[in-house]
Amino acid sequence: xxxxxxxxxxxxxxxxxxxxxxxxxxxxxxQLGLVSSPVKGDEVNAAxxxxxxxxxxxxxxxxxxxxVKLASNMLKGLPITSLDELAKSAIxxxxxxxxxxxxGELGDQRYICSVTPPTVFVGRGVTVSTKxxxxxxxxxxxxxxxxxxxxxxxxxxS
Amino acid sequence: MKKxxxxxxxxxxxxAEDIFLPNTTVTLIGANTDLxxxxxxxxxxxxxxxxxxxxxxxxxKDEKEKKLIPILIKNHERAVxxxxxxxxxxxxxxxxxxVIRGLANDLLAQVELDSSLLLNxxxxxxxxNYLFSHSVNVAILTILIGEVLGYSKEELNQLGVAALLxxxxxxxxxxxxxxxxxxxxxxxxxxxxxxxxxxxxxxKAGDFSEEVLAVAGEHHERCDGxxxxxxxxxxxxxxxxxxxxxxxxxxxxxxxRPHREQMTPQQALEQLLTEKEKYDPVVLNxxxxxxxxxxxxxxxxxxxxxxxxxxRVSKNNPFRPELRIYFDREGRRLVKPPRVNLAxxxxxxxxxxxxxxxxEHKKFMSMLDQD
Numbered sequence: 001x002x003x004x005x006x007x008x009x010x011x012x013x014x015x016x017x018x019x020x021x022x023x024x025x026x027x028x029x030x031q032l033g034l035v036s037s038p039v040k041g042d043e044v045n046a047a048x049x050x051x052x053x054x055x056x057x058x059x060x061x062x063x064x065x066x067x068v069k070l071a072s073n074m075l076k077g078l079p080i081t082s083l084d085e086l087a088k089s090a091i092x093x094x095x096x097x098x099x100x101x102x103x104g105e106l107g108d109q110r111y112i113c114s115v116t117p118p119t120v121f122v123g124r125g126v127t128v129s130t131k132x133x134x135x136x137x138x139x140x141x142x143x144x145x146x147x148x149x150x151x152x153x154x155x156x157x158s
Numbered sequence: 159m160k161k162x163x164x165x166x167x168x169x170x171x172x173x174a175e176d177i178f179l180p181n182t183t184v185t186l187i188g189a190n191t192d193l194x195x196x197x198x199x200x201x202x203x204x205x206x207x208x209x210x211x212x213x214x215x216x217x218x219k220d221e222k223e224k225k226l227i228p229i230l231i232k233n234h235e236r237a238v239x240x241x242x243x244x245x246x247x248x249x250x251x252x253x254x255x256x257v258i259r260g261l262a263n264d265l266l267a268q269v270e271l272d273s274s275l276l277l278n279x280x281x282x283x284x285x286x287n288y289l290f291s292h293s294v295n296v297a298i299l300t301i302l303i304g305e306v307l308g309y310s311k312e313e314l315n316q317l318g319v320a321a322l323l324x325x326x327x328x329x330x331x332x333x334x335x336x337x338x339x340x341x342x343x344x345x346x347x348x349x350x351x352x353x354x355x356x357x358x359x360x361x362k363a364g365d366f367s368e369e370v371l372a373v374a375g376e377h378h379e380r381c382d383g384x385x386x387x388x389x390x391x392x393x394x395x396x397x398x399x400x401x402x403x404x405x406x407x408x409x410x411x412x413x414x415r416p417h418r419e420q421m422t423p424q425q426a427l428e429q430l431l432t433e434k435e436k437y438d439p440v441v442l443n444x445x446x447x448x449x450x451x452x453x454x455x456x457x458x459x460x461x462x463x464x465x466x467x468x469x470r471v472s473k474n475n476p477f478r479p480e481l482r483i484y485f486d487r488e489g490r491r492l493v494k495p496p497r498v499n500l501a502x503x504x505x506x507x508x509x510x511x512x513x514x515x516x517x518e519h520k521k522f523m524s525m526l527d528q529d
Binding site: 021052074075076077078079080081085086089090093096097100101103104112113114115116117 | 194196199203427428431434442446451461476478503504507512
């Protein structure tokens with residue numbers, strides 16, 4: 001079986017669904033990619049850890065402009081001008097829910113996983129590295145800008 | 159202890175006994191553990207049918223709240239009565255600033271005691287003395303926003319005084335108008351719209367600051383110029399009146415009024431954000447920090463299918479409030495509703511999927527009100 005291929009649809013479905021319902025935007029998928037660690041981030045990066053039957057990291061990368069718009073939409077249109085704490089909590093929640101839903105979908109098949117609280121990194125030139133894991137890249141195009149999902153997950157040994 | 163079918167388990171329930179891997183003596187999850195979403199999935203996946211749940215254990219937070227609630231309710235009632243007694247005869251005697259200050263200080267102390275519990279109480283709406291309970295509730299909300307904005311104690315007191323007196327002018331209008339069922343005539347509406355002017359006039363006779371006067375006179379002015387009585391815009395409206403603009407509308411929306419449907423807290427919040435050009439963005443931001451996206455008292459649907467009520471919000475974490483889960487996945491009322499703090503790491507995969515639509519909200523609310 002190919003774990004990476006199995007991961008694509010749950011993440012796409014979760015991201016499309018949450019972007020539509022909470023982010024108030026339609027999204028489409030770009031060209032999938034597979035890159036070896038480290039992967040280059042964007043201005044705003046939210047990293048979510050996965051533990052349980054699957055182990056690893058999922059990182060959501062986007063520009064600050066996109067992050068602010070996404071946060072404002074998630075906060076029911078609250079006027080937001082900069083990436084303040086409120087906005088970061090929205091990006092954090094977005095990453096948490098998409099990852100939680102995606103691995104939850106896998107759970108209905110064979111994996112039961114938990115996610116750890118997201119960490120949001122802000123700044124240019126961020127790179128994300130993981131030990132001996134390739135990243136599966138899912139680029140998304142939305143009405144509020146591009147969002148890149150980088151997934152590095154493997155089955156746990158136990 | 160009570161045996162519960164696995165399909166009826168909800169996150170936050172506490173295990174009374176160890177759960178073993180089937181046909182072994184290997185413990186899967188130990189007794190006294192509060193169940194997370196993953197644990198429930200794991201239990202289901204193993205084909206276990208029933209588990210023992212501890213329903214006697216009283217959460218220490220619950221105990222503390224149980225003691226505090228009657229005190230807060232009593233203080234709240236007392237505040238409403240005091241406002242009524244002091245404000246009502248204001249047409250005959252001038253208001254004493256000192257007395258109102260004392261009232262505002264009492265409210266300030268209550269807010270410091272437990273603001274979340276207090277916000278829960280402001281949803282306990284009385285029907286007969288709307289004007290006075292509205293003044294107290296608006297004062298509580300306004301003080302909370304002042305705190306987020308970093309106001310000093312003295313400023314918070316002034317804000318409280320201003321909020322307690324903001325609708326004073328309503329007393330100059332015939333109660334038949336503001337208690338009227340159904341819609342108002344053009345003449346009646348025009349009269350209602352004069353209450354800020356009447357209020358300002360009464361206060362001028364007392365020893366109140368310019369700010370308190372401005373709040374009474376300007377709390378219906380809107381940033382886009384759509385308000386009344388003068389149609390002032392943006393910075394022409396004093397900042398404190400801009401705060402009141404938000405809290406006054408919010409409380410009025412969630413209150414029972416004879417001339418229109420009562421809104422859910424969620425609807426009231428959405429109403430404010432839909433018309434955001436009317437309000438100061440700084441105030442709206444502070445309001446969201448206090449009330450969160452899912453305001454206290456909202457009924458919400460969890461991604462796992464349970465229905466819960468928001469009981470506390472945590473600062474800077476508007477998506478992850480503390481909840482009490484009242485209905486399981488099958489819509490059955492729980493005897494001992496567990497309390498779940500979404501801000502805790504173990505509940506990371508649990509989240510609020512949506513707030514209930516107004517109809518559903520009412521249906522579940524009435525089921526909760528039965529006891």
